[in-house]
Structure formats: structure tokens, C-alpha cells
Amino acid sequence: MSLIIKEVLKEKELNDFIRFPEQLYKHVTNFIPPVRSEEVKTFSQDANPAYEYCDARLWLAIRDNKIVGRIAGIINHRYNSNREEKYARFGWLDFIEDKEVLEKLLHTVEVWATENDIYTVHGPIGFTSFDPSGVLVEGFDEIPTTYAHYNYPYYGKLLEECGYSKDVDWIEFNVKMPESIPDRIQRGAHMVQARYNLHPIRIKNRRHLLKYTGEVFKLINRSYSGLYGFSEISKNQAKQLINANWFILRKAYISLIADENDKLVGFGLAFPSLAKAVKKLNGTTSLRGYMTLFKALNNHKTVDLLLIAVRQDYQSKGVHAMIFNEIAKKFLKNKIEDIETTKELETNLKVNQLWNKLENTRQHKRSRCYIKRLNK
Known part of the structure; x- marks a missing residue:
């Protein structure tokens, strides 16, 4: 049951990256699958202007030839340019309920960050404020807005077990x-x-x-x-x-x-x-x-x-x-x-x-x- 982390470099791998949540949440009523063609544009350097000032890499977690997690690592140079402390971001985080999977995904982003002389990692957060951000910690029985991402309740607990702590909260009202x-x-x-x-x-x-x-x-x-x-x-x-x-x-x-x-x-x-x-x-x-x-x-x-x-x-x-x-x-x-x-x-x-x-x-x-x- 070896676990490997594989970088997304090919079109098929990007398709697997985009479609993984559909499999992970296929029985969850409140999950809204993003439109795949729009997700492809998000990760296209030709279609997404955020790449003008962002670097990004995508990874899949694979166990026994089955995808069990995904993560994006992002460095927003424009955001960092006005700050003494430089940040790397992780986003598009999804994973089965397994600490090892999350730990290895996060470690991959952390290593990439340090290779770029960055020692603070935060997320989930996208290229910009218009991308999905945050781990849902309250409201699992509510349908998300069109622009939000659903996740299982175990996400927050396992992130904390991996050494991450709260930085900010976003709230929503009905x-x-x-x-x-x-x-x-x-x-x-x-x-x-x-x-x-x-x-x-x-x-x-x-x-x-x-x-x-x-x-x-x-x-x-x-x-x-x-x-x-x-x-x-x-x-x-x-x-x-x-x-x-x-x-x-x-x-x-x-x-x-x-x-x-x-x-x-x-x-x-x-x-x-x-x-x-x-x-x-x-x-x-x-x-x-x-x-x-x-x-x-x-x-x-x-x-x-x-x-x-x-x-x-x-x-x-x-x-x-x-x-x-x-x-x-x-x-x-x-x-x-x-x-x-x-x-x-x-x-x-x-x-x-x-x-x-x-x-x-x-x-x-x-x-x-x-x-x-x-x-x-």
C-alpha cells in the first residue's frame, strides 16, 4: 500500500486532478462539482492571467494506482512583494480520511516553498481572492454558494494534526x-x-x-x-x-x-x-x-x-x-x-x-x- 506523490504534468493527469472531487464526494448532497472546462482554464497559463505573477504546481497522491488526494502549491509574487514575510499557498486540497495522505501532500508543498526561500505556508487559498478558499468548519448541512467548495468535516482536524493552526476565518450569513x-x-x-x-x-x-x-x-x-x-x-x-x-x-x-x-x-x-x-x-x-x-x-x-x-x-x-x-x-x-x-x-x-x-x-x-x- 505504498503512497506516492506525483506532479501533474500531462493533460490526462490534469483531468484526473480536476475530477478527483467528483469521486470523493459522489454521495454528498451538498457538493457542487465545478465545471470542468472552467477548471482547465484556471490551470492554463494561456487562459488564467494570474500566471502573470504567480507560480503554481499541482500534485496527486496515488496509492495502489488509485488517486487518494490532490493539492496545488502557489506562490503569488504580487502578494509577497509588499510583505516582509513571504508566503506560499496551498489550494485545491482534497483527500481521503487518511493523515498520511494529507501529510505527504502538505510536505510536498512545504519542500517546494523552502526551495524558493519561503518559510510560511497558508491555505487553502487560490491564485486570487476570486478562487475557492478556506476549509469549511461549520455549515456542513448547508448548500454552498456557487463560488464555494465543500469539504468533509475531517479536513480541519487532520490539518491541525499536521501542524497547521487557524490564521483567519471567513463567515457567511443567510x-x-x-x-x-x-x-x-x-x-x-x-x-x-x-x-x-x-x-x-x-x-x-x-x-x-x-x-x-x-x-x-x-x-x-x-x-x-x-x-x-x-x-x-x-x-x-x-x-x-x-x-x-x-x-x-x-x-x-x-x-x-x-x-x-x-x-x-x-x-x-x-x-x-x-x-x-x-x-x-x-x-x-x-x-x-x-x-x-x-x-x-x-x-x-x-x-x-x-x-x-x-x-x-x-x-x-x-x-x-x-x-x-x-x-x-x-x-x-x-x-x-x-x-x-x-x-x-x-x-x-x-x-x-x-x-x-x-x-x-x-x-x-x-x-x-x-x-x-x-x-x-
Whole structure:
């Protein structure tokens, strides 16, 4: 029963790497298989602009000719460039319930890190903040959002046994959409709007939205610059993100707030929840699958709230309430019943407190990023 770690170098090996979770979680209701063609793009240096500033290697754990685990090692040089302590990341971590398998996978990344003069390893975390990150430690009975990754409960325990400890937690909320926006949120939003001479930008159509995409990504880069694991989004990445999400973008679920000079000070973005529709694809793409997605886009009761960003000079002025007030009007109009927030740092009190102001809110999922400092 010898265990070997094999680097992914061939197309078939990449296919095995991508499809391993489908076998590992084939009996798990809440597992959503990623679309295989999109995963291939993620690990293609030609298709993924993150390779402009990241190095990555992929490995499989194999026992008796059977795949029993996988891991990606990533060095994000842009993230490291502004830090005294240099980090290597591990991501796309999946493994059977066997400490030896995990230990050897992690050791492989650790050796690679030290060969690059890096002595701190953390993860799971991807190339960028838009990749799956964190080990699920709470919420195993909840269906993930479209952009999250499920894992078994044993992951966290075995990571700790391998010498890793908590670095940060991300939390997620389920918010039952009220029949009307609470008065205190409306009053707060109107007060902020009047006090700082702000106004919502009315998006006429998706083409009109393109006028603001440059400002949106500048705002993300500035307001997220201090967030854990974040590295600046390049122009090529911004273009790729727009192209990848254009099909599911709905102008009704975008809230743009501008100052008196029509300069963007904050925005919020939500998508129709596609988790159940993507699960039906079972990792594949077909005309029938796209019809399933199209149906979900036009007939849904749940939205995933992806991003809220506020310009740094407005971050303590209540703009978050104004963003939510504007986007919530659209939720009510479209008869949305549930809001699923995507991962937020547990220390992001401005956003976390916004959800706690609403009734029928529960913090139902928690994911953890682990860290280990290696001996030099």
C-alpha cells in the first residue's frame, strides 16, 4: 500500500486532478462539482492571467494506482512583494480520511516553498481572492454558494494534526429578505446620502455598466488592498472576470453609489443563486445544461451577494447601508426570499453588523485558512 506523490504534468493527469472531487464526494448532497472546462482554464497559463505573477504546481497522491488526494502549491509574487514575510499557498486540497495522505501532500508543498526561500505556508487559498478558499468548519448541512467548495468535516482536524493552526476565518450569513426594508436602514441610507451629497447611479442596461467597470476594479483594488490574501487585480484579470460573468450579470443586482462629481465611492454586486443549477450540470457543459442555467437566471428566489466595496475615505460614513438599501429595493421587486452572503472575514465588522441589523439572519457557515511556519 505504498503512497506516492506525483506532479501533474500531462493533460490526462490534469483531468484526473480536476475530477478527483467528483469521486470523493459522489454521495454528498451538498457538493457542487465545478465545471470542468472552467477548471482547465484556471490551470492554463494561456487562459488564467494570474500566471502573470504567480507560480503554481499541482500534485496527486496515488496509492495502489488509485488517486487518494490532490493539492496545488502557489506562490503569488504580487502578494509577497509588499510583505516582509513571504508566503506560499496551498489550494485545491482534497483527500481521503487518511493523515498520511494529507501529510505527504502538505510536505510536498512545504519542500517546494523552502526551495524558493519561503518559510510560511497558508491555505487553502487560490491564485486570487476570486478562487475557492478556506476549509469549511461549520455549515456542513448547508448548500454552498456557487463560488464555494465543500469539504468533509475531517479536513480541519487532520490539518491541525499536521501542524497547521487557524490564521483567519471567513463567515457567511443567510438573510431572510424582509417584506420591506427596515426603517432604520432606510433612514440611515437617506441621511448618508444627504450628508455627503451622494447619489445612486441608475444603470440603463449592461452596456451602460461597461462605462463604470474600470472604476469598479480600481475601487476593489484600493478598498481590498489590506484584506487577507488579496492581491491587486490586473487589467487582464478584470477583463477575464467580466467575460466569465457577463452571462449571469443582472443590472438589477448592482448598486453603484457616486459622489457629487459622479465618482464611484461604493458598490454592491449580487448574482442569482446558481448552486442548484450548476450541481445539475455535474461538471459538464451542454445545451441542456445552459438551458438549466438560463432558467435559474430568470426564475430564482435566492441571490448570492458577492461583493460590497467602499472607497477608503468613505468607509466609516455609513455607505454600506446606502448600498444595501438600493440593492434591496431590487430584491423586493423581484420577490427574492433569501440572501446568501459569500465569504466575509469575521473581523469585517462594518459588513457583519449590517446583517445583524436585519431580523431572521443567521451566521450559518464558517471557513478557515490555516498557517504553518517552517523551520529555516
